[in-house]
Amino acid sequence: MKNKYLFLLLATIISSCQQNTGNLQQKVDSLQKALQQYTDEAALTQQRLQRFDTLDFDFYSHxxxxxxxxxxAQDIVVTYPDGSQTKGLPDHIKQLEPLFTFAPDTxxxxxPVRFGSGNWTCVIGVMTGTFSKPMSMGDGxxxxxxxxxxxxSMCTxxxxxxxxxxxxxLFWDNASMMQQIGEGK
Known part of the structure; x- marks a missing residue:
């Protein structure tokens, strides 16, 4: 009789361990899936931040x-420091060009700061230039x-x-720029 109870106890323990192993494997699988999602998102964020570096250091600067x-995107919506917006890439480019007419070395x-989360990225950059050409004030x-x-300092x-x-x-301090180039109050 004692052996029978011992056998039942052992069978119960083994059965319990097998069930726990199944639960443990589900938890491991779930954690591996979450880790893979995190790793994939981090890689995508790094890819976007690298694209941002190329955008500013190469495309914008040159x-x-x-x-x-x-x-x-062709239909991008861009908001500027003064609150104005452009819709579409051609209008965004038209908005960028005037800075280079009076400060062609911009x-x-x-x-120094770059990060992202999900579908969002943020970079803080340092924009430099020299007021070396006439600045259009409108009306000729x-x-x-x-x-x-x-x-x-600017932020995108x-x-x-x-x-x-x-x-x-886009965020930067237009008043500070005007002061630095000798035209602000």
Whole structure:
């Protein structure tokens, strides 16, 4: 009789261990799936941030406007520091060009802060340039160049869909730039 109870106890323990092994395997599988999703998202974020580096350091800094289509959707909506918006890549490019008419050496060479989550990325860059050509003030009026340089922190927040930015928000201090080039109060 004692052996019978011992046998039942052993059978119960073995059965319980087998059930726990099944539950444990489900937990391991679930954790592996979550880790893979995290790893995939981190890799995608890094790819987008690398694209941002190329966008600013190469395409923007060298005015390679045709290359913006690599990172920007054709129907991108861009919000600028003054709150204005453009819709579509051609209008975005038209909005970027005037800065280069009075500061043709404008560049972004560094992104000291860069991160992302899901379909969003954010970079803080440093934009530099020199007010070396006349600045159009509208109505045929221009502002004479001062030869002074500017150095601004700027931030770009991007919302990505299908490998391209669908929405972009740009932030920098226009008043600081005007002060630095000798035209602000």
């Amino acid at each position: 005015q390679q406007w045709d290359s913006l289509s690599i990172s920007h 560049k972004i060479k560094e992104h 009026k221009t502002m004479a160049p001062t030869g002074k340089s500017f150095r601004l 927040v991007g919302h990505w869909e299908h490998g391209k930015m669908k929405e972009e928000m």
